[in-house]
Amino acid sequence: MSYKPLDRIGSRPMATRVTADRGTSVAPSTVPGMDYLRNPKLFKGMGFSLEERQALGIHGLLPPRIKTQDEQVDNCLRNLNRYENKLNQYVYMIDLLDRNERLFYKLLSENVQKLMPIVYTPTVGEACQKFGYTFKRPQGLFITIYDKGHIYDILQNWPENDVRAIVVTDGERILGLGDLGVHGMGIPVGKLALYTALAGIKPHQTLPITLDVGTNNQKFLEDADYVGLRHRRVTGQDYDDFIDEFMDAVVQRYGQNTLIQFEDFGNHNAFRFLEKYRNKFCTFNDDIQGTASVAVAGILAALKATDTKLSDHTFLFQGAGEAAIGIAQLLAKAMEKREGIPEAEARKQIWMKDSKGLIVKDRPEGGISQHKAPFAHEHEPMKELEDIVKELKPSCLIGAAAISGVFNQGILEDMASFNKRPIVFALSNPTDKAECTAEDAYKHTKGQVVYASGSPFEPFDYDGKRVEPGQGNNAYIFPGVSLGVICTGIHHISDEVFLGAAEALADMVTPEDLAVGRLYPPIEKIKDCSIKIAANIANIAYEDQTASTYPEPKDKEEFIRSQLYNYEYDGVSALPERYDWPEEVQKPFSKL
Structure with missing residues (x-):
């Protein structure tokens, strides 16, 4: 059975290509469409409508079935249930976050009781212990003691400019597991995932950071798969100056109102940093x-x-x-x-x-x-x-x-x-x-x-x-x-x-x-x-009178709800009637 293709709605950007033997020719660029497939903030998996697939130039790059976001959530839950090991379920969730951000947050937000123990405690503890084995793509910033003097430049490398909340750790006291060094990054990533899933804070406004000053975990220092600095922790004035520069650099890069949440610092540092910074910065220590x-x-x-x-x-x-x-x-x-x-x-x-x-x-x-x-x-x-x-x-x-x-x-x-x-x-x-x-x-x-x-x-x-x-x-x-x-x-x-x-x-x-x-x-x-x-x-x-957002909202809860992140897909989610696709393509595969 044949079908009538969609009439082109607009056209893809045209790119000029120069060849040595044929001179100059014009060819359509596939970069914008491929960005939608590669960028987890834009990717919708099989949720792209036929209109979107053709307009973006990605028609044919995805299987023909078009799924609603709810159908994708059901598929994710079935995939998760295939894994008996909790760490494998954690890895699946992180892979989903790397592929399809909105689907990840819909899945987590609507299945909190089942999934919070996977993306956060207790499974995140094991994930941190094995971080070196499972690391694939960056989800935050790693700033080392050797970046001292250039921390602002490192922050400039983060692609988002509107960061409102940072969770930072130095990995010295991760949960009840002790010093995990740079492998403690799982905690800031997990905490900020909950910022979005449980409070609707927009994910592009969050930034996980690990400050790597070394580790006193001898097992990690001898582990070929440890991915942090391979020396014992730097302490004393050098460490304090490093933290001071970090705090100042955050304000310089993102502004005085940027929330900095300290997470899993050692006791000896946690209390003094809280007292040192609480009246100078927008900060708190979650452990305390x-x-x-x-x-x-x-x-x-x-x-x-x-x-x-x-x-x-x-x-x-x-x-x-x-x-x-x-x-x-x-x-x-x-x-x-x-x-x-x-x-x-x-x-x-x-x-x-x-x-x-x-x-x-x-x-x-x-x-x-x-x-x-x-x-x-x-x-x-x-x-x-x-x-x-x-x-x-x-x-x-x-x-x-x-x-x-x-x-x-x-x-x-x-x-x-x-x-x-x-x-x-x-x-x-x-x-x-x-x-x-x-x-x-x-x-x-x-x-x-x-x-x-x-x-x-x-x-x-x-x-x-x-x-x-x-x-x-x-x-x-x-x-x-x-x-x-x-x-x-x-x-x-x-x-x-x-x-x-x-x-x-x-x-x-x-x-x-x-x-x-x-x-x-x-x-x-x-x-x-x-x-x-x-x-x-x-x-x-x-x-x-500690608020700085004015005018004061009359209905505080309504105002807050208006600020929340929307993880639902935008655009057309169903097949338009004018597409003459064969009926069997539009049905769920289970009915073919």
């Missing part, structure tokens, strides 16, 4: 402030489940690093804001244990760093967590030190013995670093526990009741915070922003969520959470 916000949101939701106030509780942290200190500081602020308890008094209800034992004043062994000092109380030194739990009788136990299984049966049974509803947060990730599983927490407290984790656990049945553990993932917080900051033009991000985000998230937890053990909204509602958080931040910013 994002983790604090999502944890406090979970605690505020737990108050609903236990019908208590913050001041009714004694908090004990297993760990005193970035995450734990950030949560503790925001908890104290929450007590002051919500219950009028001065921060200094609120801190007396918060205890911490680090690798050397309970943090107490005048601790004879190990000393106490500056950022831990506010939580050092009068008490005799103690080393073992089991003994500390028996002594302090906390009502809320929070794990943030990546020590797998440290909340053992004895500790969980003790928590249930002196609390009607013990609150247990096992926040470390990836999953194999969790302090206890959800199932163990329920089993060893005989179902009394109010539980949340940092990594996902599958629903299970306990005593005839279905339990759906809540995941305290930072993804509930940082995309919405960033969206609110970008839309309102906040210059400096205060702790009040993160407390406001925590309160907004906790307010979205329903009685139905609490009834099945969730302290967070269902993960599939996370995009709505991000928009609500951003709108709440906008309200705070205009009330506090």
Whole structure:
């Protein structure tokens, strides 16, 4: 059967070709059409209509079937299900991002519960460990210590000019996996994918960056497939000057309002950089402030489940690093804001244990760093967590030190013995670093526990009741915070922003969520959470006069929704009636 080709709608650009023996001739250039096939921002796969294929000069370069974007999503899900290994699924998703950006974000945005554990925690941890094996195409910038003095020039090499948000790491403390050096790039890439998928921030406005100053991971230094600088980390003044130049270069290249999110820096650098830069740049540290916000949101939701106030509780942290200190500081602020308890008094209800034992004043062994000092109380030194739990009788136990299984049966049974509803947060990730599983927490407290984790656990049945553990993932917080900051033009991000985000998230937890053990909204509602958080931040910013976007929008949520990225294909998505294609070509292949 023959068909009548489409009458040409316009024409392709004409290119002049000069040949040695034939002189000058004119031939159509295929470059514009090929750009549509090679550029992931433009590529639509088999979603190009017949009109588009002929107008762009790509007719014949694609199979004749024309698919809707929804059909392509279904195909992607079937392809993903072919892979049993999570790392292979991660590689498939990254390959899709390299090929078809809009399809990637539609797939991820509309299948968050299934795919977020693949593109982010826990699978991204393994992807970072094996980054050297799987690297194919650049998705961000690698800036080394040897680029010092020329960082602005490196930033100039990034092809986008309208960058609003940067996630940067130096790879020293990736998740609970330690120093992964330049292989930590998977974290900025994954975080910014969630910026777009969960908060609608336009992908061309995001930039992942890894600062390579070396690695102290001896295994990587000896690994032929490690792709970073092969020497130990540069520290001291050279390192600090390098970070200073990076911050200044970002402002010079993209402007003062560009959001810089610090991610997975070592504890010793994370706190001091936060204090050094927070009032000079538009910046925050997700490990400190994002983790604090999502944890406090979970605690505020737990108050609903236990019908208590913050001041009714004694908090004990297993760990005193970035995450734990950030949560503790925001908890104290929450007590002051919500219950009028001065921060200094609120801190007396918060205890911490680090690798050397309970943090107490005048601790004879190990000393106490500056950022831990506010939580050092009068008490005799103690080393073992089991003994500390028996002594302090906390009502809320929070794990943030990546020590797998440290909340053992004895500790969980003790928590249930002196609390009607013990609150247990096992926040470390990836999953194999969790302090206890959800199932163990329920089993060893005989179902009394109010539980949340940092990594996902599958629903299970306990005593005839279905339990759906809540995941305290930072993804509930940082995309919405960033969206609110970008839309309102906040210059400096205060702790009040993160407390406001925590309160907004906790307010979205329903009685139905609490009834099945969730302290967070269902993960599939996370995009709505991000928009609500951003709108709440906008309200705070205009009330506090920290916003710089004017005039002030009357409806903050409507204004924010108007800024969101649209991942749907543009143009004609169906076959126009005037194309006389054979009927069988227009049918799905399954019906041929």
